[in-house]
Amino acid sequence: MSFETFSKESKVKLDQALVKTIETLQNVESRHQEALKYSLSAGGKRIRPLLLLATFGLFEKELDKAMIPAIAMEMIHTYSLIHDDLPAMDNDDYRRGRLTSHKAFDEATAILAGDGLLTLAFQLLAEAPEIDDTTRIKLIQLYAQSAGPSGMISGQQADIEAEKTTVSLEALAEIHSQKTGALLTASVCSGAIIGKASSDEYRILEEYSKKIGIAFQIQDDILDVIGDSKKMGKNTGADQVLNKSTYTSLLTLEGAQKELANYTSEAYELLSQLHQDTTNLEALTALIAERDA
Amino acid sequence: MSFETFSKESKVKLDQALVKTIETLQNVESRHQEALKYSLSAGGKRIRPLLLLATFGLFEKELDKAMIPAIAMEMIHTYSLIHDDLPAMDNDDYRRGRLTSHKAFDEATAILAGDGLLTLAFQLLAEAPEIDDTTRIKLIQLYAQSAGPSGMISGQQADIEAEKTTVSLEALAEIHSQKTGALLTASVCSGAIIGKASSDEYRILEEYSKKIGIAFQIQDDILDVIGDSKKMGKNTGADQVLNKSTYTSLLTLEGAQKELANYTSEAYELLSQLHQDTTNLEALTALIAERDA
Incomplete structure (x- = not known):
């Protein structure tokens, strides 16, 4: 199965499972239910559940067994976006081109x-x-430790505190390993856990997940400088306005792009150590590093 | 062991376990850690973990096995208070006589x-x-279903929506069975689960927990009318200002007090069906119904 087929079919299944889960909830208040559905059906790249499914797919062909953990991961990611967007946090009115939850509700x-x-x-x-x-x-x-x-x-919290000061590249990497990296690592690792990976395979996959976690954040910072706000469905340049320490502000744009290439190639190298067909994980790595939104 | 001894000793253990859990967290951001500790050490009656421990105590003498579930329950309760107090929700500046989290931080x-x-x-x-x-x-x-x-x-959410209109006594009971009742029921039921209660015992305890859940809310409404704001550490009369439907507004103060007495006696009656010594649960029932804060 090509990555395109895997990705397309999985996304359809994920979207359906997410909506069905909310629609079949018992005793749920109607406005709350509406708000849950609104944010979960906002689309998005579904990178975390795809990472989980692709990792699980190294060990088993039939992916349905990992579908519930995959949508649980997407729910945690979505919750974090809803809270991050709040006026007291990032105060964003738009996300993925749609009103954020506190604006729509x-x-x-x-x-x-x-x-x-x-x-x-x-x-x-x-x-x-x-x-x-x-x-x-x-x-x-794993989910609680990564999200908590x-x-x-x-x-x-560290990201908010860092806005008040200039931080070192090392501190920045540490902040993002928790803020963005932890859930990406948990996504890959839970695919490995459900797939009963050997301890060697688990170690390689965990290492791999850390590389793509940093790559993800570097590309995030790059997109804030050169991204197309229409494609991203949100305003760019926000980091500069806030005078935030980012990979681009600390390394320059070119430096950040070079750093991104380093992490990406390390990620590919780790995947090459596995005996399984890692096509889907390679494609997801490229998607993370080259995404335009 | 008398209820006073049980309650006093358990509270000391709970307080210690809560603080120790936060202090021994790995990789936690310092301001976040401070905020966790601040809210968990605000004291309070610890009714939910005490209900859990007292129920577990029907089946086993050594209570330590249930201590982690007990503090997990108190954490969920405390999280709900922190979010309820936010400006976008109840907008409370004080809780238990101390600044609420968003005011202190x-x-x-x-x-x-x-x-x-x-x-x-x-x-x-x-x-x-x-x-x-x-x-x-x-x-x-059980915890996720009760809290989610x-x-x-x-x-x-239903409570917020109800502020916009007048609701029936039936609808009010339904709202509170979810808002306050669910966690109280989960506290009692998890004590029964850890204690490996028989299905008959579980059913009686679950019924009992529902009675005290409603009793808890009725007394809450009564205290908002006749409570001493100094003892409660927060302003009273808030429901009236908001023109909220409450047990006292729907039944009059006397009617609410009578309703409270009914639920309490039903709770005692259920406990009397158990063969174990239910002294601690009886005392907690009285504490819920007769509390002054």
């Missing part, structure tokens, strides 16, 4: 939508069919 | 503190020592 509804998605992700993991209890527990632990105070949340 | 930090506590609760449950994987999964499912879109979150 209101702030209280957006806060609760984020809270709801985060909680629902753990419920889905606990109920994931075809996955044994021990594996479910491993996934829940030892991961994404601390990265987010 | 700032809004972004408060939002992240809530997010962090919610996520951490699931991490703790996934890592709870001495509890087998299948029981952990049951607990995670099918539980507390929908209750919170």
